[in-house]
Amino acid sequence: MKTLINIFRELAGLFIDDGLFALAIGVVVVLAAIVAAIAPAVPIAAGVVLLVGCLGVLLYSR
Amino acid sequence: MTIAWTFVAPAVSAAFLSSLVEAVEALTIVLAVATVRGWRPAGLGALAGLATLALIVLALGPLLDRVPLHAFQLAIGVLLLLFGMRWLRKAILRAARVIPLHDEASAFAAGTAALREQAHHGTRLDWLAGLAAYKAMLLEGLEVVFVVIAVGAGRGLLVPASVGALAACALVAAVGFAVRRPLARVPENTLKFTVGVMLSAFGVFWTGEGLGVPWPGEDLAILGFAALFLAAAVAAVRLVRLPAVKALP
Numbered sequence: 001m002k003t004l005i006n007i008f009r010e011l012a013g014l015f016i017d018d019g020l021f022a023l024a025i026g027v028v029v030v031l032a033a034i035v036a037a038i039a040p041a042v043p044i045a046a047g048v049v050l051l052v053g054c055l056g057v058l059l060y061s062r
Numbered sequence: 063m064t065i066a067w068t069f070v071a072p073a074v075s076a077a078f079l080s081s082l083v084e085a086v087e088a089l090t091i092v093l094a095v096a097t098v099r100g101w102r103p104a105g106l107g108a109l110a111g112l113a114t115l116a117l118i119v120l121a122l123g124p125l126l127d128r129v130p131l132h133a134f135q136l137a138i139g140v141l142l143l144l145f146g147m148r149w150l151r152k153a154i155l156r157a158a159r160v161i162p163l164h165d166e167a168s169a170f171a172a173g174t175a176a177l178r179e180q181a182h183h184g185t186r187l188d189w190l191a192g193l194a195a196y197k198a199m200l201l202e203g204l205e206v207v208f209v210v211i212a213v214g215a216g217r218g219l220l221v222p223a224s225v226g227a228l229a230a231c232a233l234v235a236a237v238g239f240a241v242r243r244p245l246a247r248v249p250e251n252t253l254k255f256t257v258g259v260m261l262s263a264f265g266v267f268w269t270g271e272g273l274g275v276p277w278p279g280e281d282l283a284i285l286g287f288a289a290l291f292l293a294a295a296v297a298a299v300r301l302v303r304l305p306a307v308k309a310l311p
Contacts, residue, residue, distance in 0.1 A: 010201055014208070015144040021151060025143050029269060036273040047275035051266050051287065054143060055294045058262075059301070061151055 021061050028053030069281040072288070073213040074226040076260040080209045081230035083253050084202040087169075089238040091198035094173030099191040107192035111199025119207060126215055135216055136272025139265050142212045146261025153255035154295055158303040164250050170243075206231070213264055216271070217281075259295060263287035 016022040031053060036046035088108075096104035126134070155161045177191055206227050214223030267284050270277055277283035 007197060007201065011204065014205060015141060015148070017148050017152075021148070022144055025147060026140075029140055029143070032269070033273055036275070040274075043273075043275050044278070046273050047270045047277060050270055050273070050275070051290070054147065054262065054266055055290060058147060058150065058154075058291070058294050059298055 018061075021057070024057045024061065025054065028057060069217055069284065070219060070222055072260055072264070072284055073217070073219045074222050076213045076226075076257060076264065077206075077210050077223040078226035078230045079253050080257045080261070081206045081227040082234060083250055083257065084205050085231045085234035086250065088198045088202035089234055090169050091173055092195045093238065093243065094170050094177065095191045095195045097170075098174050098177040099188055103188045103192035104195045107195025108199045110192070111196040111203060114196075114200055115203040115207065118204070126211070132272050132274070134272075135268045138212045138216065139267070139269030139272050141208070142261050142265030142268060144265075145208070145212075146258050146263075146265050148258075149254050150258025150262055150291065150295055153251055153258050154298045154302065156251045157255060157299045160302060209261070212261070212268075216268055255295065259288050259291045262291045 028050060032046045032050035035049045036043060039045050092104050092108050095107065129137075152161070156163050173194070177194070210220065210223045210227050214220040263284050266287050267277065279286070
């Protein structure tokens, strides 16, 4: 059972290592989704938010 | 045709390179087990890990077709962003010497030391050693499967991506079996840096597709995203690099 829990913990760790970093990526995705929902006439706007946001998270998280 | 290759090549190379890294890490642990307890528990553990992996793929594989396309793209995209950017960030910090480089020789030494330590405590070592090989094969294998699905499933490239991943695993297994020691000379951080850039680019692309973003240039946009992530990552390394300690006169 302990081994199983460890495996699941390590599996989660593949995606979430630093909680704040993962949270920042999540916030960018949610912001992009909000932009996509409120500005469906300009769908590329969500893409710009997503791309710029992810690059920003990468640069800022150092 | 140009569009097809611009998508196939990054998908196959991302699957190949990430599998190379994962296979090297799995090989180190299997070799540590084999060194301490022989090839029987190492081989059995590794085979059991591969069998579990095959079962998981066979059980969950058919479900992929049932997930609505946009939801699938969004889920895979977000997971790729978390996975790829985590790799890239770690590679940046290692390249900037903020955290030490991953060293397979050290990992091998630590693995063998831990197994020998357990032997001194009279634990059933064959069982524990086999379990260590099993866990390594399963976890590293799951990462390979995830990357193959993530870069291949969205555009019907599961087969080429799988071939890329299997080629990497076969290469590492063949070299590892021949030299019988950890592949410490593989430039792991460079590989992780490259794969992190590629997976992050795929992550932005799929997340955007899932949100209904019409990317300019369609699949070609991935190459543009990769170039931007590479530029940002190189800039981040320069920004974060610790100043060298100057010798006092």
